[in-house]
Amino acid sequence: MTLEELVIQQGIDRDIEYAKGLVLDNRAIEDSGMASITLLCLAPYLSLYVYESSKKLRTVDSFQIENLSATVEPIVARSRHSLKLFDDNKRGIEGQLAYFRNEILAPHGAMFRGKNLFTRLLGDDLGIFRYNNRIIGTTHSISFNSGIDSAVLLSLDRTAIKGIYEEYGHYFGALGTRLGVPGETFVRRLDSQAFSPREEDVRSGRYYRKVFDGPGNPDLNALLTFFQGLMNFAELITSNSGVPEYSAFKIRFLTLYQVLTSLHMLRTDQGQTLTARSTKILTSLVEAAETQLLLSRPARSLRNTLTHYNLVQPIDSTRVDVVQPLFGLVPIYFPAHTAESFVALVNGHLAAVAARLDEWSGPM
Template sequence: MTPHLSLFVYESYRKLKAIDPPLPSVFSSEAEAVVARSRHSLKLFEDTKRGIGGQLSYFRDEVSPAHAKAFLNNTWLPVARFLETDLGFYSYDGKVITTTHAATFHLGVEPDALFQEGAGLHLQAIFQEYGSYLADLGASFEPGRATFVSSLVPQRFDEWPNGVRSAKYYGRVFNGKATPDINRLLTVFRGMMNFVDSVITAGMPADEIEYTVFKIRFLTLHQVLGSLYMLRDERSSDLTVQSMRFVKKITDSPEAVLIMSLAAKPFRNTLMHYNLDSRVDTARVDVAQPLFGLVPIYFPSHDVTSLSEVVDGCIEATAATLEEWATYY
């Protein structure tokens, strides 16, 4: 949940400062940097400062080495070092929802800093700043109120006990041994899609549209789809024939084409940035309606319920295809 919380904090804080420029800073400089990095992790390949190459090199040159340094070559008995691992997995209902590499990326903390002495308390202090900020906005806990979190079953969460050697693992998933760097990011996509497919749905009635749940699900889907479009268009020469088949199965579906259409981009931007497109007639906006009455503006052939069904179906299909692709090689 961290990158989504960071998105809420980062974008709302930008709005507050735009409305009230003299507003004093409510975050320490370090916390503000962590918030920004964590929020920007959701952009994936669409991060304009990094792009595909920058994200691949970040995982290869910073995330992976930090884990290897912390977890490998530590056993006092050299002959037992082959048992050491540097990549852990976490799942829900048997599906991977994140890895230790992906979690490092989404936390927004410098990879090496996670393994320094006192890192836990340091992280706690940063996230206390998150909590204080959200409380100042009016966030509160309402005892007894049902949310997707309260419907989750703790026993369905699982940590793979032994982990794996990342160098070996990334060479045998998705696109195979020729592209371990691409496979690292595809593993992140896999976890993100399983997270919104398995976790950010629990306990929600099929006919009920809850704004935060829809926002997280839609934006995650949009960013993964956008990144796969970029991979297809800019790195097709790096992909095997089988991998291109999987990518096109995801990106060419009618649901993906609808969600990624240029006409729908302002809808994504509103969910992401809290900005209303300047071309929208404000008389058509109704904050009392689900998704503020914006759906028919950007998706004329849909209402809230039918669009939600499209998003749900695309999430399920994308997650399933990534699962199949991950184990195909």
């Protein structure tokens, strides 16, 4: 096995083992509401593991991987690509705003507010989920991340949705037969008392006019609320006990990277008109020294390896070591950092950006 193949296999093995642990630990949660919300928020990351590992294993591994059904395979792809945010080269900013408006907001509005005059006037079409009183997801963001067409998702019962995610479990299980017993994941360390006792239901039209850039930009505010939930989930839910966990760190790093990339794109997009307050906050986020480091070319290379598993060339392969944290890539890409100091920087900036987004979404 070549070094490249070894890095790919090690990355896949760690993600699949961790995914198995996430699923098993989620099943052990006694609060069914908390378990459901956590699993739905984890969906795009589980999809990332499935989508990227299956692509690589078809080319570098000879054993038969678990095939997904014709129904679930495109769901996995859409769910995985939802994490690109504005960095989706097929949509970009305007395309994502239009998609969110037409494919997420409109179906939810039709389902919960379009049945009769009473529901049109008083119906709530946005559910908000919180942990420690901070947004970790909404019914809109979860719908987008699921990869399931909103009209279909809203018509499915729990059994049908469970069947979709059982295929994920079968995939992980088939690959996991050669792995050790999964260890505890961050799911086991969650505090059930920190979850809101029930979802907070609001009118999306009213809510999105009160947050972030204000009443003149509700479509953008909907996407920024999505970013806010991703960041808070990554910070609050995927935190660990101080021991760097490859796959948990991967979730935090990729979330931070994609949100920062999207905010940078928003800041430089001439087609977006923002309030002075939004411009000031956005500029401070984009121009922070940590952001500049995490949006550098070396960071893009690390992002690509964590996402796609393969090494990004050119690289000094003599310094790559699969037994080292993050395969020894950190000091190669960031000479001023060790793996531990880089993880600490990512965790610190993740918390800072998440807090700034919470602040931005508040009173203007």
